[in-house]
Amino acid sequence: TPQNTMFNYHVSKVCVCSEHCVGFLKGRWASLKGLRVHIDGQKGIQYAGLWITTCIHLHSFAIQHEDKGNITNDRFFRSGVKYVKDQRELEREWRQKQRERAAAIERVWDESSEVQLLEAKIKWETLKEELLEWLDINQ
DSSP: OHHHHHHHHHHHHHHHHHHHHHHHHHHHOGGGTTOOOOOOSHHHHHHHHHHHHHHHHHHHHHHHHOOSSOGGGOHHHHHHHHHHHHHHHHHHHHHHHHHHHHHHHHHHHHHHHHHHHHHHHHHHHHHHHHHHHHHHHTO
């Protein structure tokens, strides 16, 4: 009937829009591509729903903050750049501390090795003297 044809047309139009929406979300949020949640009850359904809803909110937020012009004026972008800069500085400081800590440990090892080497030389000299004395006595 013409009514069924019109109904099917509008339903298919909604399906296409829905598929496009899901495609956009999956394009931006790769975690949705592999959303494999073992839904064994209400908690699984809630978890999957929360995951999808979170991605939708993040997608909407990102769209609102996208600026095709000068992105450096965007507050969200600037805070992201500042965060990355701060993290790099923290990482640089951490690496410097790690290098200093490694150098200190190496110095202790070197000093320990020198002490052990000196002890070994003393032991070697002692054994050598005892052997020579023993050889003198037994000849």
